[in-house]
Amino acid sequence: MIVSKRALGILSLLMLLLGSCAPVVVQEPTQLTPAEGKGFRLTQAAEVALATGYSTTLRANTTWQLVGTVPQGEVYRTRDQVVTLEGAHIHEGYIVVDQRALVGFYLPVERTFSPVAPAKPLSMEP
């Protein structure tokens, strides 16, 4: 198939423009029940791929404190780094942990849950 340089140029430009239209961050309704008194330290960094095509990294040696529970797991936040979920919009997120694995994020402004699939095992210590 012969494709002209001009057509290739237009196609590249369109792909570049469409690339800027990221999908929205998937959110499910959830209910946070406040809790506290537990925490852990992340011993290894964890890079989490999001369904939007972006990723977010949880840094090693960050300390996480329990802020509540949702049906999907326990919700932790840290003051050691900013965690955001990027898609069509950008949202601050807290992590949701179940059986020592990250299962998703709790979005405190939207009060929703954003799942991560598959769950990401975390290296943690008390």
Add this chain to the structure above:
Amino acid sequence: MRIRAGTVVAIVASVLLAACATSGPKFSEMTASMSPAKPDMGRIYFYRTTVLGAAVQPGVRLNGEVVGKAVPNGFFYVDSPPGNYQVATETEVERKLTFTLEAGQVRYVRLNISMGFFVGHVYGELVDETKGLKDIADLHYTGEPRTP
């Protein structure tokens, strides 16, 4: 009348550079005289480092209210009560940023520019304090005039 190409280039360059020039004191010069937010308030810094797309300087909205402009090499700040916040800019494509603010907390919102269909658009990114302080050090204050 004929105008030389060099003259045109010089005029365009001077207009573009004028658009890039940002006046006002640098953050590093202001820190000593800058009072912290009241104890029951938090502070949000907004800043833009790049001169890329300097002609695009949209208003920055915080929960729907315009609080400043995304000026290249500039920063401003807003003291606000604790709560949920949404940042958006008045550009072709609206990309919102949502985050929480607590009393005594300081947040840093970096204003980035990305390609739009017709013009570049500006969006907010929440960054760590370490990065925010590093980025903002040499930027110029573009907010309301301050009295000592």
